Amino acid sequence: MRPRARQRYLGAPVREDLQKKMVFIAGPRQVGKTTLALGLLGAGDESHPGYLNWDDPHARPALLRGEIPSGQALLVLDEIHKFRRWRSLVKGLYDTHHSTVRFLVTGSARLDVYRKGGESLQGRYHHYRLHPFSLRELVSRPQAKDVEHLLRFGGFPEPVLSGEERTWRRWNRERLDRVVHQDIRDLENVRDLGLIELLAEELPNRVGSPLSVGNLKNLLQVAHETVERWLAILEAMYLCFRIPPYGAPRIRAVRKERKLYLYDWSQVTDAGARFENLVASQLLKYCHYEEDREGHRMELRYLRDTDRREVDFVVLKNRKPFFAVECKTGQKVVSPAARYFRARTDIPRFYQVHLGDRDFGDAANDVRVLPFLRFCCELELP
Numbered sequence: 001m002r003p004r005a006r007q008r009y010l011g012a013p014v015r016e017d018l019q020k021k022m023v024f025i026a027g028p029r030q031v032g033k034t035t036l037a038l039g040l041l042g043a044g045d046e047s048h049p050g051y052l053n054w055d056d057p058h059a060r061p062a063l064l065r066g067e068i069p070s071g072q073a074l075l076v077l078d079e080i081h082k083f084r085r086w087r088s089l090v091k092g093l094y095d096t097h098h099s100t101v102r103f104l105v106t107g108s109a110r111l112d113v114y115r116k117g118g119e120s121l122q123g124r125y126h127h128y129r130l131h132p133f134s135l136r137e138l139v140s141r142p143q144a145k146d147v148e149h150l151l152r153f154g155g156f157p158e159p160v161l162s163g164e165e166r167t168w169r170r171w172n173r174e175r176l177d178r179v180v181h182q183d184i185r186d187l188e189n190v191r192d193l194g195l196i197e198l199l200a201e202e203l204p205n206r207v208g209s210p211l212s213v214g215n216l217k218n219l220l221q222v223a224h225e226t227v228e229r230w231l232a233i234l235e236a237m238y239l240c241f242r243i244p245p246y247g248a249p250r251i252r253a254v255r256k257e258r259k260l261y262l263y264d265w266s267q268v269t270d271a272g273a274r275f276e277n278l279v280a281s282q283l284l285k286y287c288h289y290e291e292d293r294e295g296h297r298m299e300l301r302y303l304r305d306t307d308r309r310e311v312d313f314v315v316l317k318n319r320k321p322f323f324a325v326e327c328k329t330g331q332k333v334v335s336p337a338a339r340y341f342r343a344r345t346d347i348p349r350f351y352q353v354h355l356g357d358r359d360f361g362d363a364a365n366d367v368r369v370l371p372f373l374r375f376c377c378e379l380e381l382p
Helices: 011-017 033-041 059-064 086-097 144-153 157-162 165-187 193-206 213-220 224-236 271-294 336-344 372-378
Strands: 022-026 051-053 074-078 102-107 125-129 240-243 259-262 298-304 310-317 320-327 350-354 368-371
Touching: 011 022, 011 033, 011 125, 022 033, 033 051, 033 074, 033 102, 051 059, 059 086, 074 086, 086 102, 125 271, 144 157, 144 271, 144 372, 157 165, 165 193, 193 213, 193 224, 193 259, 213 224, 224 240, 240 271, 240 298, 259 271, 271 298, 271 310, 271 320, 271 372, 310 336, 320 336, 336 350, 350 372, 368 372
Parallel strands: 022 102, 022 125, 051 074, 074 102, 320 350, 350 368
Antiparallel strands: 240 259, 298 310, 310 320
């Protein structure tokens, strides 16, 4: 049976915040931003007069003249960050109409990155990052089969809700093409789109290990700085994300190379790396929600020392370690690295998650070993 999606997890918080300020929603292409926005409008499709897409040749001239549809309590401005002076335009619309109209701004690139020119919007908006479906968002009472489904099809609405291999294959191919040849072309001054596409196709093979920019430089035959810039662009487009190491004071922790993961973990062919990527995505979603909704300062990192002992993830809350998570395909033995770091760091809770059914240990005093499904439910991850 295919999972049936519930209301998106940002629906209620965004609706509440719209009563006070503008709301920006950023996130990967095809993650469901437009569907969420139309739901808040109470609209069935994009023909609703309150939905204004910058790519629409009819909407664009009116927006540039400062004109908005009359009689609309909420306006959705979609992909407006493609306009170089979008910030000034949005500020002008908001300052003129905010007493009678609420504004929701959506985009498939980081709206907090592409603020090019114009006056500041400081204090006028709240910013959210919409992530793909996670386990508890996808189904109200998740079971082991739902974890398998999510691993297989990823968390993006179209492939995961269809549950069809053909749909998944076509969606993956078309999405990468659109990100590289449409979004990056529109937002960045990049000539070598073919090489960026090659880089994006290579990234699934690099998931879960410290990313060597030097190796990618040799593969693509370009400068180190060029690879770093292209990776930053792919991160800004929400194609991938990197997490830095956690420099615990009592261990000889590595401090430079970051680990890379994809927003669409279904592209990762290795089973262990795919599961690790799923866990990384779930934890990043949790961190972003705690930041965007609750205002906490959150960080997702990994722990590795110079002797190559490693724990996959450490979550920091307000600059302090909150808990650590190790991913394992097996379910019987506690990771020696987890126990090693448990004794030598100030991380208060250690978890080891797996795809089986065994549950033992104590997160506060040793290492809690438990199914990923139970981990998500007990911690109430979004």
